[in-house]
Structures are given as structure tokens and as C-alpha cells.
Amino acid sequence: MRASQRARGEDVALVDSLLSADERRRSSGVRFDELRAEQKGLGKLIGKASGDEKAELLKRASQLAADVKAADAERDAADAETQELLQRLGNLVHPDVPVGGEEDFVTLETHGTHRDFAAEGFEPRDHLELGQLLGAIDVERGAKVSGSRFYFLTGVGALLELALVNAAIAQATAAGFTPMLTPALVRPQSMAGTGFLGQAAQDVYHLDKDDLYLVGTSEVPLAAYHMDEIIDADRLPLRYAGFSPCFRREAGSHGKDTRGIFRVHQFDKVEMFSYVLPEDSQAEHQRLLEWEKQWLTSLELPFRVIDVASADLGSSASRKYDCEAWIPTQGKYRELTSTSDCTEFQSRRLSIRVREDKKVRPLATLNGTLCAVPRTIVAILENHQQADGSVRVPEVLRPYLGGREVLEPVAK
Structure with a gap:
């Protein structure tokens, strides 16, 4: 894809920016899933706990809710950036296409x-x-x-x-x-x-x-x-x-x-x-x-x-x-x-x-x-x-x- 962008006379760095954004999208998605799983597990524990233990679990649940919300926003932002960069990327140039500008046909x-x-x-x-x-x-x-x-x-x-x-x-x-x-x-x-x-x-x-x-x-x-x-x-x-x-x-x-x-x-x-x-x-x-x-x-x-x-x-x-x-x-x-x-x-x-x-x-x-x-x-x-x-x-x-x-x- 880098070679294709170069042949088009387009920004080669766009490929690396896209890869970086996609990596953030993937990692933030994993982070969100992990936090959501912990949040669901914590909910079950809270129902069985009492006293100081329950208070601590509720405190952790409050923090998890904020972390889940932040992770969700980070995932959405990374996904939006990935899609925006993807829209700017041209199609892969066929290898037999002559390289050059308008007069190089x-x-x-x-x-x-x-x-x-x-x-x-x-x-x-x-x-x-x-x-x-x-x-x-x-x-x-x-x-x-x-x-x-x-x-x-x-x-x-x-x-x-x-x-x-x-x-x-x-x-x-x-x-x-x-x-x-x-x-x-x-x-x-x-x-x-x-x-x-x-x-x-x-x-x-x-x-x-x-x-x-x-x-x-x-x-x-x-x-x-x-x-x-x-x-x-x-x-x-x-x-x-x-x-x-x-x-x-x-x-x-x-x-x-x-x-x-x-x-x-x-x-x-x-x-x-x-x-x-x-x-x-x-x-x-x-x-x-x-x-x-x-x-x-x-x-x-x-x-x-x-x-x-x-x-x-x-x-x-x-x-x-x-x-x-x-x-x-x-x-x-x-x-x-x-x-x-x-x-x-x-x-x-x-x-x-x-x-x-x-x-x-x-x-x-x-x-x-x-x-x-x-x-x-x-x-x-x-x-x-x-x-x-x-x-x-x-x-x-x-x-x-x-x-x-x-x-x-x-x-x-």
C-alpha cells in the first residue's frame, strides 16, 4: 500500500497513520472489553457482599463505571480516526499500471x-x-x-x-x-x-x-x-x-x-x-x-x-x-x-x-x-x-x- 500511495503521488505517511490508529482502535477495544467483564463480575460480588466489603466493592464499581465510560469514548474516537484515514486512502494500484503523471500513459x-x-x-x-x-x-x-x-x-x-x-x-x-x-x-x-x-x-x-x-x-x-x-x-x-x-x-x-x-x-x-x-x-x-x-x-x-x-x-x-x-x-x-x-x-x-x-x-x-x-x-x-x-x-x-x-x- 505504501508503494501504491507513492505511485499515485499521494501521502505515504497516511499508511503508517492508519496502522497506528487501527492499533489504538484494537487495543482500546480490548481494554473496554476487559473493563466491562470486570464490571459484570463485580456486580455479582456486590449482591453477595455486606458491610465494609460491600462498601469497598461499591467504591470500585463507581471507579469502574468511569473507566468503562472513558474506554468506550477512547474506542469510539480511535475507530472514527481509523475510518477517516481509511476514507482518504486510494485503491491499491495494479502492478502493471505505468507509474507517473498525466503525460506518462x-x-x-x-x-x-x-x-x-x-x-x-x-x-x-x-x-x-x-x-x-x-x-x-x-x-x-x-x-x-x-x-x-x-x-x-x-x-x-x-x-x-x-x-x-x-x-x-x-x-x-x-x-x-x-x-x-x-x-x-x-x-x-x-x-x-x-x-x-x-x-x-x-x-x-x-x-x-x-x-x-x-x-x-x-x-x-x-x-x-x-x-x-x-x-x-x-x-x-x-x-x-x-x-x-x-x-x-x-x-x-x-x-x-x-x-x-x-x-x-x-x-x-x-x-x-x-x-x-x-x-x-x-x-x-x-x-x-x-x-x-x-x-x-x-x-x-x-x-x-x-x-x-x-x-x-x-x-x-x-x-x-x-x-x-x-x-x-x-x-x-x-x-x-x-x-x-x-x-x-x-x-x-x-x-x-x-x-x-x-x-x-x-x-x-x-x-x-x-x-x-x-x-x-x-x-x-x-x-x-x-x-x-x-x-x-x-x-x-x-x-x-x-x-x-x-x-x-x-x-x-
Whole structure:
């Protein structure tokens, strides 16, 4: 665990503080049990004693009552400290994860080819210019109504979102996922249990009056769906595909991706989520990645798969793969989907267990973005644009757009 913390760039001393607090919790618990046992034994003796002996026993009983109360408080304090430190500890990093920061990822695969717009005789427009030509994106009124990093999807933009969501849910359903429409507001234990109140807390919206959190991903309600439950092993794997609005403060992103709808405060997303036996989590992780690759391939997008470095994993992931699509006007790959193996990290915190051969133990949870709508729209518009400002519709989306093959610019 110390090596894992070091790889994450997190505080290694936290492990020793946790061990120390846990030792105090154990020893104070033993002390409490000893005092309680003595207190019970003394009670029996008092009933049989008389005179000076009884007076002495009563005096000892009074002192024991104070000692028991103090030991109980010490045990509770040590337990609370242990739990607080445990909540701050990230998941154990998989040994094959590349060590380092955001730029230290390893590229595993590359799919598709970049279009040569110069050879086609025109300069590519960015997604915002295309969205305005198509009457699909309105960021000016989004800012007027809600502030920066908000937007309206209008006309074919709104239809394109609905097409993406329906196509993504159709793929997930065909793969055996149960479609879910999830709450956008969750209680603190749901948010903390999934690991989003640690290092990610700065990006979370909190409603103080109600003590509820707006989710940044439907991973949160999907993980908490079976909170405090024991699941029979023969029901696994359980796979859900959640659709929900997502809210992120984007703290620390000042000046980044300020143009258009790539990095926004509110967006819709289709998320895959799996519950499996711990020994099956790595195989399930590969399956989630394959479903993401299938999705991006069906959208006819050039993309690459990266093995995310240790310091960029987030607290709950043991290992994470990102699929990054090529964005022509930026001249680089940008994250569109991500899949994480959270092993037993979330299930322990949420008290989700599996019953197998009369034994009960934690299970493993995994998540995978199938379609984060705004970023996918960005990639589709830029990669499938044509010289006149129109955009070719990938075949997989055409049935959900009334058979439309091209999105045409609209009159001003």
C-alpha cells in the first residue's frame, strides 16, 4: 500500500497513520472489553457482599463505571480516526499500471486514420463553428442563461444527442446490460462510498440545505444501487447501463477548453457498470474496453487506447484505460471514454458483498463510459465534416435520425 500511495503521488505517511490508529482502535477495544467483564463480575460480588466489603466493592464499581465510560469514548474516537484515514486512502494500484503523471500513459492501440483535409482541398472548421452553421449549438445563450461552460443543443444538435443516447443504449442492451435511468442527486454515503469525496471533491456540486450531491457520473448511483446488500454469486455478473445528467464544477480547469462544448458543467452520459467476483474483474475490464472500442468504431472515429498512469487514476481505480478520439482542429487525441477496474474498493465502502458457498465477501465493481454526449458530438462534427459545412452522419446513427445521411447547414 505504501508503494501504491507513492505511485499515485499521494501521502505515504497516511499508511503508517492508519496502522497506528487501527492499533489504538484494537487495543482500546480490548481494554473496554476487559473493563466491562470486570464490571459484570463485580456486580455479582456486590449482591453477595455486606458491610465494609460491600462498601469497598461499591467504591470500585463507581471507579469502574468511569473507566468503562472513558474506554468506550477512547474506542469510539480511535475507530472514527481509523475510518477517516481509511476514507482518504486510494485503491491499491495494479502492478502493471505505468507509474507517473498525466503525460506518462502508455499507448496500447491506435484505430482508424486521420483525414487529410489539405488533400481534400479545405481547412477543417472546429466543432463550435460547425455547430453554429448547423443550428445545433448555442453557447452564447447558454452563458446568458447559466454562465460559462453551459450551452444549448438546438435543432439537429438536440436530435443528434437523442440519436447517440438511443444508439448507445441499444448497443449496451444487446450486450446484456440492463438499461437504467438513475437519480442525479445522491446522499453523502453514496458519493463517499464510490470515492468521489476524496481528491475529486472539488469537482462535486453540493446542496447544503438538503445535504445532497449532484452526480458527476451515473457510476455513483449505479455503485450505490446495491449498497448494504448481499448478492448471491449465481446472479453475477450484474451489468447496468445508466443514463443520467452529469454535473462537474471543473475546478482547476480555468483557461482549458473554454471554446465550445468539450469541457462543460452539465452534460448527459451513458455509463456501463458491472458487479463481478473479484477474480473476474480483470477479464471484465477487458470486456468493457472492447465494448467502448466497438462503440467508437461504429461512429467511424479515429482513436487510440491508453493505459492511464498511476497519478492520474483517481482514488477508486486500480487500473484505467481511456479511449481518446482524434480532434482535427486541435491536432491531438482527447478522451472520449474511460473504463476503470475498482476491484473491491467501492464494495467495501458501500458494504456490498457476495454470498458463495455459504461464505460472504466483498465483490468487485467496474465502470466504463460508453457515450459522454458533448465530447462525442465534438468528435463526430469535426471528423465527419464536409467542405460546405455539412456533416456526414455515421451509419449507426442514421436509423435514429429518420434515415438522415447528412446534417445540412441552416439559413441564418
